[in-house]
Amino acid sequence: MGSGRVQPRALRPGGRTTRVRAQVLQAAGDVLAEQGFTHLDLADVARRAGVGKTTVYRRWGTVAGLVADLLIDMAEQSLPRTETGILLDDLKANAQLVRRTLADARQGSLFKSIIAAAMCDARAASAMHGFYDTRIAEWVPCVQQAIERGEVPQGTDTHKVIRAVSAPLYYHLLVTGDSIDETMADQAAQAAVIAARAGVYMRPGHS
Amino acid sequence: MGSGRVQPRALRPGGRTTRVRAQVLQAAGDVLAEQGFTHLDLADVARRAGVGKTTVYRRWGTVAGLVADLLIDMAEQSLPRTETGILLDDLKANAQLVRRTLADARQGSLFKSIIAAAMCDARAASAMHGFYDTRIAEWVPCVQQAIERGEVPQGTDTHKVIRAVSAPLYYHLLVTGDSIDETMADQAAQAAVIAARAGVYMRPGHS
Numbered sequence: 001m002g003s004g005r006v007q008p009r010a011l012r013p014g015g016r017t018t019r020v021r022a023q024v025l026q027a028a029g030d031v032l033a034e035q036g037f038t039h040l041d042l043a044d045v046a047r048r049a050g051v052g053k054t055t056v057y058r059r060w061g062t063v064a065g066l067v068a069d070l071l072i073d074m075a076e077q078s079l080p081r082t083e084t085g086i087l088l089d090d091l092k093a094n095a096q097l098v099r100r101t102l103a104d105a106r107q108g109s110l111f112k113s114i115i116a117a118a119m120c121d122a123r124a125a126s127a128m129h130g131f132y133d134t135r136i137a138e139w140v141p142c143v144q145q146a147i148e149r150g151e152v153p154q155g156t157d158t159h160k161v162i163r164a165v166s167a168p169l170y171y172h173l174l175v176t177g178d179s180i181d182e183t184m185a186d187q188a189a190q191a192a193v194i195a196a197r198a199g200v201y202m203r204p205g206h207s
Numbered sequence: 208m209g210s211g212r213v214q215p216r217a218l219r220p221g222g223r224t225t226r227v228r229a230q231v232l233q234a235a236g237d238v239l240a241e242q243g244f245t246h247l248d249l250a251d252v253a254r255r256a257g258v259g260k261t262t263v264y265r266r267w268g269t270v271a272g273l274v275a276d277l278l279i280d281m282a283e284q285s286l287p288r289t290e291t292g293i294l295l296d297d298l299k300a301n302a303q304l305v306r307r308t309l310a311d312a313r314q315g316s317l318f319k320s321i322i323a324a325a326m327c328d329a330r331a332a333s334a335m336h337g338f339y340d341t342r343i344a345e346w347v348p349c350v351q352q353a354i355e356r357g358e359v360p361q362g363t364d365t366h367k368v369i370r371a372v373s374a375p376l377y378y379h380l381l382v383t384g385d386s387i388d389e390t391m392a393d394q395a396a397q398a399a400v401i402a403a404r405a406g407v408y409m410r411p412g413h414s
Contacts, residue, residue, distance in 0.1 A: 115381055120323070125384060129383065166378065170377075171373065171377050174322055174377065175339060187402075192398075194401055195398035200397045204390075
């Protein structure tokens, strides 16, 4: 992709094991962003990371195992939610965060490659679902607080509202190929709030 | 996938060329649905289709060329829109059609494989965008008629409304892995109509 290391991994304090993991996951992310899942190879990752091949094989075992660990690390390092006290503003912040991530050359390619990996490998799919569960759960309290403030109805499915914000952005990344701009991100947040207020995303048994 | 040929291709009237194309595209769709894009191989497709290898290489050239022609054929064979005179009912019909397609074992796998192909091949991506442009254009008149009836505001971006219906269904297929049920499809249509009525999907310059 030529964009280099857009977000260099900060080395966390810790011993050699922590450093090795950081180097290996950075290299794995680079390969995924630049070349895609089908080019991910443990020996190549070890060489790029400057780490012994045996260490990489022993610790991660397979490329799917490596992708799974990368997703755990991405979930741990990802940004916390924004809380403004107004649901629309919270969800706009969420939409703009997703937009910035997907519109970034390295990150957008990395996410596409991970989604492609999940299509052909069950372990990668399971790890990816775990990553998105973590990210959605991070933002769910914004909707819960909106219910408590009376902005959206009691019985609203909080997860569905957060998912409704991301859906159009991923649809454009993966299906239509349209560029994902700020207007589109704001519209995704607006549509989610208006539909939630109207009671579209009620949990079964509420109406 | 083991689901076999869910929708056997009807042979259209015509000569040997038409028959050969139908056989080759059926075989290509089978490989994509059962094994994915990385397993698509012209010689294997020729063998499955019972067609000479030279014919396949001469006519389609590359696997990306074959995927591109498959998408042209899929667009030609796809179902026309539903017109009920009520936008919500039209969009529910659209959402349920997309849901049935993506929830079908063969078709869902085929679409996933095509989207994966588009991630790693520019020609497949261009063909896929052409397919979705055709499908979205087919349903746009439903929104145009709703504008004329006064159901949604003048200046509504008709394409954005149709895309808003598909977005959550593809998001679940590709990203969350959640099953796509009838309730989710109806909610996608409801959310699109409510947001369109509220003016979320206005073209720039309208407000």
